[in-house]
Amino acid sequence: MTLLSAPATRRIGLLTSGGDCPGLNAVIRSAHIRATRAHGAELVGFRNGWRGILDEDLVAIDDRFVEGIGGRGGTVLGSSRTNPLEGGSTADVTAVLERHGIDGLIAVGGEGSLSAAKTLADGGVPIVGVPKTIDNDLGGTDYTFGFDTAVQIATDAMDRLLTTGESHGRCMVAEVMGRNAGWIALNSGIAVGAHGILVPEHPASLETIVGWVRSARDRGRGPLIVVAEGFGLPDGQLSVRGHEASGRPRLGGIGEALAPMIERATGVETRAATLGHIQRGGTPSAYDRVLASRFGSNAVDAVIEQKWGSMVSLRGTDIVTVPLAMALAGLKLVSTQRYERAAYCFG
Amino acid sequence: MTLLSAPATRRIGLLTSGGDCPGLNAVIRSAHIRATRAHGAELVGFRNGWRGILDEDLVAIDDRFVEGIGGRGGTVLGSSRTNPLEGGSTADVTAVLERHGIDGLIAVGGEGSLSAAKTLADGGVPIVGVPKTIDNDLGGTDYTFGFDTAVQIATDAMDRLLTTGESHGRCMVAEVMGRNAGWIALNSGIAVGAHGILVPEHPASLETIVGWVRSARDRGRGPLIVVAEGFGLPDGQLSVRGHEASGRPRLGGIGEALAPMIERATGVETRAATLGHIQRGGTPSAYDRVLASRFGSNAVDAVIEQKWGSMVSLRGTDIVTVPLAMALAGLKLVSTQRYERAAYCFG
């Protein structure tokens, strides 16, 4: 490997922003190792996302700092949902970076964070992005880290629900993450062999769902339906239950709303399980550790090559850089073809 | 090993009753192997708990039936909450056993089922019990299978919650099983190093809980509180939030009720996670597979020895038999000493 312009770039900043995601620490660790070993540069971390920029809250990253963190969940740098353009300005960010001698900034974050990064980059701030979304709904990259772990956790949990459902002839409704895109529901549903998969992108009536449940029960199975949190029944169907009327979405997501509807329509005892926060914490899967490590390592190269306004991205088996705009051009949704193959095959 | 009265006992029945529990299949498997290999006897299963008795719904159990089931969750015989003394009588049960040439019946179940088994045994039905409770609250035995698996699942889930809480400086409230006894909360709380453990047996005021959360936060931790589903705040404290008033306990257990109270009192962002049904299904832990296998094997011996009205029990490292009455003499609760050591140590 050729050392690229090491003399010109001495100091790289990094921050992790938005909801935590298994793999963030692997990004930090591998960025440090790449910066120091391959480029003779130094990595410094900003604490708690963009807030660390605004507060000038920095931490030096050395070998000891990253020891053994690659396999741990969360982010040792902390995170926040601070928007740098609300509490500050492009000039403020530039000033902070200059004051601390930082030649380039790696921003690891989701749609909001990358959108801010693009605005900053357009304004001349030397930024490179690393995409982060557990829901797998960011454009411009095949996958991001955290998603594989979330699918695995949901699959493990549903493997457990299946045996309970079977023992009692019960229907289980498992609610997984996915506000706008149903990738976690789709993949965990395929993996576990769910009898029905419900995603935000594709409508399904109560009658369809009831048909899935009856079909599984008639084959002697305890039916399992996986539903993304962002799924909604067609107009009118859910309001029958007064779900929306409750005004308390946290105390009764779509899974808990569907369960009694299914039970009433089919006569099959039905229980809901909301997987919630356990999907996003803890030890990342090996897949996510590898992907996050590659992102971190390549993001450092992008900084060295001064590819400002770009982000690292997985394309097939390669890590490439693409313009930040590609991540922001629209959510990556489950296509009709992908959904129908799964729903048709496993429903 | 001496073959005991094999000629006198040719056919042993077995049923699994009540909520499913990891390890039931290991009981079935090892009972079959012990019956056939050690005693030259035969094991038959009744489907769906006591309902299988009332409906005379039997299945022959052979080597193929038990192949590879030891590591699977649920029960291949199915289960139900049917009470044999509501749908039938002692005479009915006796008649069914006689009609099918069954010399002794192994009933695997919880408090309700063992209570029925005792009444039947008192009335002359040849029954031996195997205790089953995920909550670990049955008397007469050190532990039962399923509990270790539930504690492990809760621990794994909370390990994940901890990293999310830390990344965001958030407080997480994890609600685990335990209606009357807090054993799962106690042990998983100790295992994960929770900052507070709440169990049904021991009161804790909101002020105490808030103190735990503040103390953890002041040490720079994302606080984690584990609460058994049966825990309640002292009179008056919970009603402030209108929790009881909601009349919908399933859409908001104690964890979801506590979270906003903690957040308001401490200013620390707080989220609830209800582990629910994933605690009781799926692959049993090795510990539970061993305990369940020993229970099944020894229950067959108890039948051969005609120890009617007894149940198998773990005492230290030994499997013994005790009168069924011992399991019914009162719930096994977390003692003040055990609770205070854990709360004091880890709070």
Place this chain on the structure above:
Amino acid sequence: MTLLSAPATRRIGLLTSGGDCPGLNAVIRSAHIRATRAHGAELVGFRNGWRGILDEDLVAIDDRFVEGIGGRGGTVLGSSRTNPLEGGSTADVTAVLERHGIDGLIAVGGEGSLSAAKTLADGGVPIVGVPKTIDNDLGGTDYTFGFDTAVQIATDAMDRLLTTGESHGRCMVAEVMGRNAGWIALNSGIAVGAHGILVPEHPASLETIVGWVRSARDRGRGPLIVVAEGFGLPDGQLSVRGHEASGRPRLGGIGEALAPMIERATGVETRAATLGHIQRGGTPSAYDRVLASRFGSNAVDAVIEQKWGSMVSLRGTDIVTVPLAMALAGLKLVSTQRYERAAYCFG
């Protein structure tokens, strides 16, 4: 989805060949569901790979046959290393298929099996391939199922080795699968943060390895070296130890040969762990279940579309079909760039 020529194709055969691989059962299950639900066709299985063709050993596959198998390791159809062109001929295979009314055959297998499939297809046999290799060294597809599971198992095992190594200041040498290609070593090594990665494709001298071990030890770590089973030291270095001279490769793979060499050269106590067969059995990861399910489903479509001589393949996020020849054009190896980035970053 349009039903394609369902009347013309009524019966599809499937066989699994070569070493077992987590995900085979998910292929079988999803091929059955796609065949019956989407195409009105029927799936039959040949037992024990190509031997089932030669022996005309078929089994009907129905809903019950595939119930719950998606998450289980191994293959319910059995496997063998039989080569259909050694025990039989193209005409024999054609005759068997015709005799049983099979319109197309899905062959799931590795390089040997796909090579036979290509010869048969060239001879007019209606065959579609599904690539299978735990080592990830088949060309023509980004990934195959089984690889992700193996990397995860190796990562989990090495996470365990790391803590033992650290407690004792010991160096651990973990030998993983990979005869010709070092993908498992590369990815598990990145995931676990190994201090050195050794693959068959890239030479590394004992001096290099010793440097890695010393560097890790000097930073206070228990060094961890991961080595693919097919790695060899440069000429002369290994023979010093008489490794090759032993003539008993199974009682002392490369890991066990390296350990004492490292210990002698560094003075650091060194132990080898050979992961062996546990890398290929058991529950597949969610990733592998999804990929295998997609392969199975799409292979059925390829049969319906009569794409004889093709195989299903992962390209980015899409499943496509490619000529079988693409899988056979040469092993997919770890590139110098990929290796150096990992070795440089983590060594």
Place this chain on the structure above:
Amino acid sequence: MTLLSAPATRRIGLLTSGGDCPGLNAVIRSAHIRATRAHGAELVGFRNGWRGILDEDLVAIDDRFVEGIGGRGGTVLGSSRTNPLEGGSTADVTAVLERHGIDGLIAVGGEGSLSAAKTLADGGVPIVGVPKTIDNDLGGTDYTFGFDTAVQIATDAMDRLLTTGESHGRCMVAEVMGRNAGWIALNSGIAVGAHGILVPEHPASLETIVGWVRSARDRGRGPLIVVAEGFGLPDGQLSVRGHEASGRPRLGGIGEALAPMIERATGVETRAATLGHIQRGGTPSAYDRVLASRFGSNAVDAVIEQKWGSMVSLRGTDIVTVPLAMALAGLKLVSTQRYERAAYCFG
């Protein structure tokens, strides 16, 4: 809880000695919390076992030191196999403790370490022991931490081997830990449903083993034999293979010696898997974390109560203290009754 003589005891030392064991960190953590929270005392650690005593290598333990360590494998204090009575004397140890104002010492270790602890205690050194053995062969306590984790790891690994064996009709021989006592083989063998269990305490001829393998194969299973590393065939049988003659026990344990013998005698293809070091590292099971936490907490109480020469012990569900001599009175072996029930039932 009553604070016991806190003024008299201000400083407690702790060391971890011998092979590492999952749960050591939970002992350290809970000892610190108990000492500081319940007794107003202070815990200091000696690094690398008894060597830390001889070298006066101490580390202060505070809240930050124990943060999040309970779930990690290994020991943050390091370990060694140093014998304090070889490198030093009772007077030396006493002098070190006095020089650092340490009122009592907690020694966590196995047979060798507890034996040294007893000699020191007999000589007036204020010592309390915590038993540590993965093999579960120490007397005086029902169980020790680490054993449950090792059994779980072995069970998980053998679950994987079973599916590989079945797919190929192969016999798998899994070698697990257990030099003198076969507890890990016994319990993991029961848990996984092994077709034969071999332990050091009980002889089994090659003919017996071959009978197990044939019986399993005749029922259509891939036979699985679990063997403790300390098992040996009767005189004469193993030497046929020249196993002992090799003089290289590490390159061919009993599992690798048995595999070809079984294959030759049965004609069933047979493979060995040696689980090795992965059994002792990594995240402890919830069971072991709880037991280790209770041991650590109660060991501090024993120091406060000046129960010198005692060790903490699990009796049923209680933690008690017993004289150190009880741990040294003889190995805890698998009884004939326990072995025969398992071998007879599952063979």
